[in-house]
Amino acid sequence: MASPTSDQSTDKWLTIYPTYLDKKASVSGGRRVSKALAVENPSIQEIRLVCERLKVPYVLEINKLYPRDFLNPGRIRVSxxxxxAExxxxxxxxxxxxxxxxxxxxKSRNEPPTPKAATSSSKSSKKKKK
Structure with missing residues (x-):
């Protein structure tokens, strides 16, 4: 369901940018849900996974940018x-x-990050000159 058929037009589908759901974004910055519900730094791939889970037809547009937050690329069109659809x-x-x-x-949000391999934490001790 990642792409519509050729006779389907996505012009009237809903447009969703990750900034709409971002807890760090202000309302004037583009957030569309309350701060209590919002998640921190949602990615376009997480939104795609949820759309697949809900069996909602969607189109992923990676190269599109939200004008208020152009550093976070991507948007999804949803019908x-x-x-x-569930x-x-x-x-x-x-x-x-x-x-x-x-x-x-x-799961990617609930799993704690894996600890990085311990690198050599031994510090070389240098003697101070008097």
């Missing part, structure tokens, strides 16, 4: 009114809330 949301606002809740439950 909510397709039959067979999405309960009818509006964009409800869908964004559902996305945030499912992104927070992803």
């Amino acid at each position: 909510l009114n397709q039959p067979g 999405c309960k949301s009818k509006t964009k606002c409800e869908f964004l809330r559902e996305l945030v809740q499912l992104i927070a439950q992803l």
